[in-house]
Amino acid sequence: MKDKRILYVSSEVVPYLPETEMASTAFNAARKAHSKGVQTRIFMPKFGVINERRHQLHEVIRLSGMNLIINDMDMPLIIKVASIPKERMQVYFIDNDEYFKRKAIFTDEDDKLFEDNxxxxxxxxxxxxxxxxxxxxAPDIIHIHGWMASLLPLYLREYYKEEALFSQSKIVTSIYNNDFGGTLNTGLIDKVKYDKIDDSKIEELQTPSYINILKNAIANSDALIKGSETISDELTQFIEEKEKPFLDYQTEETLTEAYLDFYANKVLAQQ
Structure with a gap:
């Protein structure tokens, strides 16, 4: 795996957000791959609770400045970057004042999911x-962690399917036991349709629950990892039906070698 390129995309990463199973796993997977000579990049949202001064984030002007179209709205993209001390690893933050400036991550003060999640x-x-x-x-592998990152497989496979940079990239999605309860805005499917993604590719998003969003990510991934020791029976069955390369849950002690072996012998070995 030395000199291979792995892009880690996670909803949460330590030390920028409080330690959770996902935030720690995403960080450790990237850190340990990096220590073995793998070229890595980490991307996460720039939530408003992240202390920019403490973590020494700075805007990358040459990467910022474009607008992304979200449901017919121009939304400015701001890119910030920080280095993880001692690791010589860069973390890129996706930012936008409208979406990420608020001092909360996924829910409001009443613990209700934000309407625009x-x-x-x-x-x-x-x-x-x-x-x-x-x-x-050009990443050899794109490894997804968390539901806020779980539309990336769909967009890469459909919206960006003609993009040559990703033509050889394999997508790995880790499945965690962190159901947010309820559903996201039911208008999600229309906003995805606005991007001219075929109806047959987004049937699961009619009801955008945690389970259904992850099902869509699973369907558009090349390989899957069980990120939590227990996940829902429904997702377990869906994974089995897809018959894709699958790695069972790993502890922090076994994660390094297991992930690297899985990448090399199961993910990249696919035609």
Missing amino acids: DERAIFFAKGVIETVKKLNW
């Missing part, structure tokens, strides 16, 4: 892909 997820997916295009950095 669907648009934030679309913006994040497009923002990652457009930024990687500007970097002209």
